[in-house]
Amino acid sequence: MKVLVTGTEGQLARSLAERARLHPGIELLALARPKLDFEVPGSAAAAITEAAPDVVVNAAAFTAVDQAEDEPERAFRINADAAGEVAAAAAQAGAAVVQLSTDYVFDGQGDGPYSEDAPVNPLGVYGRSKLAGEEQVRAANPRHAIVRTAWVYSPFGRNFVKSMIAGAATRDRLTVVDDQRGSPTSALDLADGLLAMIEAGAGWGETYHLAGAGEATTWCDFAREIMAQCAANHLPAVPVEPIRTEDWPTRAVRPRNSVLDSSRFEEAFGFAMPNWRLSAREVVERLAREAA
Numbered sequence: 001m002k003v004l005v006t007g008t009e010g011q012l013a014r015s016l017a018e019r020a021r022l023h024p025g026i027e028l029l030a031l032a033r034p035k036l037d038f039e040v041p042g043s044a045a046a047a048i049t050e051a052a053p054d055v056v057v058n059a060a061a062f063t064a065v066d067q068a069e070d071e072p073e074r075a076f077r078i079n080a081d082a083a084g085e086v087a088a089a090a091a092q093a094g095a096a097v098v099q100l101s102t103d104y105v106f107d108g109q110g111d112g113p114y115s116e117d118a119p120v121n122p123l124g125v126y127g128r129s130k131l132a133g134e135e136q137v138r139a140a141n142p143r144h145a146i147v148r149t150a151w152v153y154s155p156f157g158r159n160f161v162k163s164m165i166a167g168a169a170t171r172d173r174l175t176v177v178d179d180q181r182g183s184p185t186s187a188l189d190l191a192d193g194l195l196a197m198i199e200a201g202a203g204w205g206e207t208y209h210l211a212g213a214g215e216a217t218t219w220c221d222f223a224r225e226i227m228a229q230c231a232a233n234h235l236p237a238v239p240v241e242p243i244r245t246e247d248w249p250t251r252a253v254r255p256r257n258s259v260l261d262s263s264r265f266e267e268a269f270g271f272a273m274p275n276w277r278l279s280a281r282e283v284v285e286r287l288a289r290e291a292a
């Protein structure tokens with residue numbers, strides 16, 4: 001089965017490339033700029049037609065949440081219109097499409113974990129553009145799966161785990177918000193789940209949540225777990241002090257609660273996401289090994 005991934009250097013694209021080696025039935029092909037450029041209308045369609053895949057995983061996105069507030073047209077072009085073009089080109093090529101989406105489609109006012117059917121109400125441009133992408137993909141290709149994930153980290157690219165490790169190397173303490181709750185997700189686990197879904201070859205026409213399992217946490221508690229693993233792996237570790245969102249102003253408003261319930265995915269594909277603490281431990285261990 002030929003699987004085309006959009007983007008090559010993103011956290012998920014790199015995780016898919018690594019984990020696909022464990023799936024001999026899957027031939028993975030990844031395309032990035034300049035050949036596939038979401039800011040150029042028609043570019044995605046041309047690349048997909050030429051590659052003739054069985055499944056397209058649209059992992060490329062404008063993920064800079066704060067920057068999106070200043071560049072809404074670019075965010076909508078990349079996250080919505082290009083996603084729709086990818087889905088339509090996949091349909092034209094007879095391929096299914098997996099569209100990655102985000103917990104930021106929710107406003108965070110709900111109490112418990114969000115199910116796929118919970119009402120959406122994004123608070124910022126990034127969330128609105130990703131929600132528009134979901135809608136365009138649903139309309140363009142009946143063989144779609146919308147997969148919402150959250151708080152993604154990995155050994156690759158830029159992410160919260162790497163920022164905390166870097167911060168501990170230069171500061172004597174870290175201050176991290178303690179009033180936003182969510183589901184930290186290893187991109188490697190996300191890749192494993194997506195590959196299981198693609199191999200199953202079923203479940204199209206649905207929206208799923210796929211995020212790290214275990215108890216809901218805050219950015220502050222997540223940072224403390226990262227520091228504990230740094231200490232265990234001989235990396236600099238410093239105390240983490242809680243602050244409120246109001247003390248850390250950002251351009252984009254984030255949801256206070258964006259914990260995702262991934263049980264629909266587990267029931268559909270028999271794939272359970274690992275506990276986020278175990279996965280965070282693996283990523284910190286790997287980063288420590290690579291830094292040694």
Ligand SMILES: NC(=O)c1ccc[n+]([C@@H]2O[C@H](COP(=O)([O-])OP(=O)(O)OC[C@H]3O[C@@H](n4cnc5c(N)ncnc54)[C@H](OP(=O)(O)O)[C@@H]3O)[C@@H](O)[C@H]2O)c1
Pocket residue numbers: 006007008009010011012013032033036037038039058059060061062063078100101102103130148149150151152153157158187
């Ligand atoms: N990161 C998170 O915390 C998070 C949370 C929820 C949902 N998600 C969603 O999960 C998916 C994967 O996220 P990620 O963390 O892997 O993202 P990432 O590390 O920021 O990577 C984004 C990718 O998009 C590509 N890209 C950006 N602009 C492009 C353009 N104009 N044309 C073509 N490619 C372009 C980049 O290309 P290059 O390969 O050229 O660098 C890169 O591969 C995204 O759909 C994101 O919205 C992420």
